[in-house]
Amino acid sequence: MSSYRDKKVITIGVVNELTGLSARMIRYYESRGLIFPERTERGTRKYSFSDVELLMEIANKREEGIQTYEIKKELLNENKKKTVRDQMIQGQLNAQFNMKKF
Amino acid sequence: MSSYRDKKVITIGVVNELTGLSARMIRYYESRGLIFPERTERGTRKYSFSDVELLMEIANKREEGIQTYEIKKELLNENKKKTVRDQMIQGQLNAQFNMKKF
DNA sequence: CGTGTAAGGAATTCTGACACG
């Protein structure tokens, strides 16, 4: 569905232009497990638009003085919330389906 | 609206991976006025996802033996058709608006 | 902990040109 948003095609130099973050910082956040670029055949990192958005979120939190480990936990939490929300929506759909069934 | 689709962020090497076209061909189609990449500060070409799609269209037509000049004319025609279609839709909207007005 | 930087090497991109056809 969001094929363009999630396709990893942007090199670190362009990510730098887009986010203002240095290549050093971008690589460091990767080493801390906050982002997960792919690689070209010869090893160059490739990022998606959603990676770029995530990096801007991370930059904001870093400006607030939040440490990378805390940011990681927050990100995991956000994903957990999204999963729960999706499960609830799915649950509602299933409930309606079952109503009709009987 | 299609911000990710049209944002120029992909380097020629990745475009090559995505389309299978050589850098030489990609640059040549630019010189023939079929595509219009942007440049980074130091002159590296940057393409959008819609450029990538267009290049695949171009590749198909080239395989049929169509020359770049003909392809260019076809592309201009497609855009003309789209513009006309959009104008007609706009015309319908205006007509409905005027109906209500009187 | 988070970021800068100098280091050395490898891979990328750019342009203009010659080649073939």
Added chain:
DNA sequence: CGTGTAAGGAATTCTGACACG
């Protein structure tokens, strides 16, 4: 006309490390 290639230079990216704090 459309594409490959060798050429030379400039800019990019990568990794591991030292520095500061």
